Amino acid sequence: MTPNATPVSAAPSRRRFLASTAVAAAAVAGGMPLLTACGGGGGEGRKEGTTSGKEAKKILPTYVASNVVAPDIPAKNGSAAGFVEPIDLKNLKTAVPEKLGKGSKLKVMAPFWGTPPSNGNPYYRAMNEAIGVQVTWQNQDGNTYDEKLGAVLASSDIPDVVVVPGWNLNGKIPSAINAKFADLGEFLSGDKVKEYPNLAAVPTDAWQRSIFGGRLRAIPMPASYVTDIAPLYRKDIFDKEGYQPPASAADFLSWAKEATNARAEVWACDDMKWTAFTVFGVLPGSDKALWWNLVDGKLVNRVETEEYLEALEWTRKLYAAGVVHPDAKAGGNQGNAGNRFTAGQVLVYSQNISDLWGKTAEQRTHNKEFEMGAMDIWGHDGGDPTLWAVQPANIFTFVSKKASKEQIRDFLAIANYCASPYGTKEYMLTVFGVEGTDYTVKDGVPTKTPQGINEVNGAFDYTGDPAAYIAHPDLPEIARQQVEWQQRMGAFTKKSTFYGLTVTEPSRWATLADDFEQLEDDVVRGRKKIADVQRAVSDWKKQGGDDLRGWYQKLLDDNGSAS
Known part of the structure; x- marks a missing residue:
């Protein structure tokens, strides 16, 4: 900073x-x-x-x-x-x-x-x-x-x-x-x-x-x-190379293959899982209450949705295509992604939009040509995105x-x-x-x-x-860029059933979903398969997920929604 x-x-x-x-x-x-x-x-x-x-x-x-x-x-x-x-x-x-x-x-x-x-x-x-x-x-x-x-x-x-x-x-x-x-x-x-x-x-x-x-x-x-995670990109390099921000999931993968040059130590992106979740309209993962949403009269959890699996599969394809920086495959401190980005080794990474200011202020002291931007989140099929409000x-x-x-x-x-x-x-x-x-x-x-x-x-x-x-x-131009990005993305943002509520889940289910993030990371990096996620979801239901659904339903019946 x-x-x-x-x-x-x-x-x-x-x-x-x-x-x-x-x-x-x-x-x-x-x-x-x-x-x-x-x-x-x-x-x-x-x-x-x-x-x-x-x-x-x-x-x-x-x-x-x-x-x-x-x-x-x-x-x-x-x-x-x-x-x-x-x-x-x-x-x-x-x-x-x-x-x-x-x-x-x-x-x-x-x-x-x-x-x-x-x-x-x-x-x-x-x-x-x-x-x-x-x-x-x-x-x-x-x-x-x-x-x-x-x-x-x-x-x-x-x-x-x-x-x-x-x-x-x-x-x-x-x-x-x-x-x-x-x-x-x-x-x-x-x-x-x-x-x-x-x-x-x-x-x-x-x-x-x-x-x-x-x-x-x-x-x-x-x-x-409004979600604060954006696909941040090197606008200066995009302009120099004539790249256009992608408009769909398929478009991004196609561009990423073109932009990656491993011999020159340039990769299209870092880990894109967070962006994938927004692109495919997955319910937020930042708060357990936001994992649930009422759909056709039934509460559905984010891990049960097709969008969740599709987001993981798309991210897996990026890794499999070799367009993700190899250091990202090992995981670790997400801050390293920002360093790879400013070094020009990565052209796109997922991070809080505050990095628009932090990285720009950092780089402009010695790299006057440095310019970054925040891509508007696209719908996976090229249409409008479905975004979900965070707390x-x-x-x-x-x-x-x-x-x-x-x-x-x-x-x-x-x-x-x-x-x-x-x-x-x-x-x-x-x-x-x-x-x-x-x-x-x-x-x-x-x-x-x-x-x-x-x-x-x-x-x-x-x-x-x-x-x-x-x-x-x-850097007032960065403040304008951030606010206007939020306003554009806010136009596509919906509030899920438990938006705005602070919920205490019963302690007996407190760790029920703890293994999902590691499983996600293993799937996108090719160490596990989508079928493993489907089995984990089935186990989650049997081990308390369905009971937790009933608990949330009663909570909703008794208290109503704040959204």
Whole structure:
């Protein structure tokens, strides 16, 4: 990542969270098995199910759109909003006119990738002073955060505030959330949220995802529901060679054979499984609840569909044709695909669209000709694609049940401050830090210093976010490209039956589908056959899949759909 741009809110730290690690990006994209989320339908102690319909309406905050700053590109078709004009640093708007914090001391635990800064650095001090709180950060290694999180939640010593990524909601963590974290509904449900205007502007879909155990327990990170995985391609090389982006699955394979030149160490693509799932209209793999959809009156799981098998077969053909970089066959860190891409060894790879900014900013410092783009997702047969919405929030921040009301209110003061929209004084401090220390301004563009890169990262921006937006002051054309791609893809996006719900599956079935991802990878690489997937699906049904279907059906009958 480079320090020169405002990060994509859908790729956080919170705002850069997903782009900061291949693990996180893979999780959100469906490249990793997730034992999804939490929820509960009703009573305080309920550990399974979800809450929607009339019950959810009693819990959810009232939505009041923000009018502090108007985006240059309004959100459409589920996209993020876009900001492409320079920030008017001399006329920044104010989103929090009065200091809401009352001086509480709060310990906040959050994941961090890299070397965390010391508490008491200029950024932390400035944020504490601006909000009126005394926060001490307990940053933990993001690569092993699930282990630390599980240990902490199993103990009696819970920090005042805890950040929980959605991909860590597995094992006993969901039930621990219901037992250990406070109900924020007393402070936020209905019109109560209006005391915190920036939180009132958080979309209702994101709040719906924050209902755990029948209670509003978390501050969510809002995100676009449009798929964030795109086939990214080397536009500069395509233009030079006269290639056109393919328009069908067969077209892609034909082009890939033409473009691959193994002697010259150029391959058409890296692993394309994630793109295959979208091209063939497969239900999302990022959240277990989204694996199900009601079709002709019956709930169908993604692994039972013909589209799922067709996507795997097409990806297998790419490997068999020798058009996939040989290093991809071994699997491993998806981040290596990006390196192969920038080196020109791979012309197309599947990744979060945040890489449009990250890779472009990285390469333009030394390769002025580098240009990449995001292909529109095509239907496998050349027609319009069928795309499925991903969840509108997947990172959450909770408050301990042991926290006092004063501490909870001061935490909400932090969240409200950090959810200030782009182009405000509060936003600049939250995202860029202290001018002259954490960032400087050149030609109207705020640019982080080395100190700012380390300090203004993975801290206060975890605790609150505005509605999804994309803005890159140094590369506004990339922000426009990302938003417009989302808007085009959003036009073909549907919401499946359990979209927007946070569901806790019964623990007896929690690991039922864990082997499918490895099986997928083995099939596309030629180590297993499609018939092996069909046998695995049959076994899955017998071993609990059909029972789980019945459980989800009852959940739907009792609660209704949120979509």
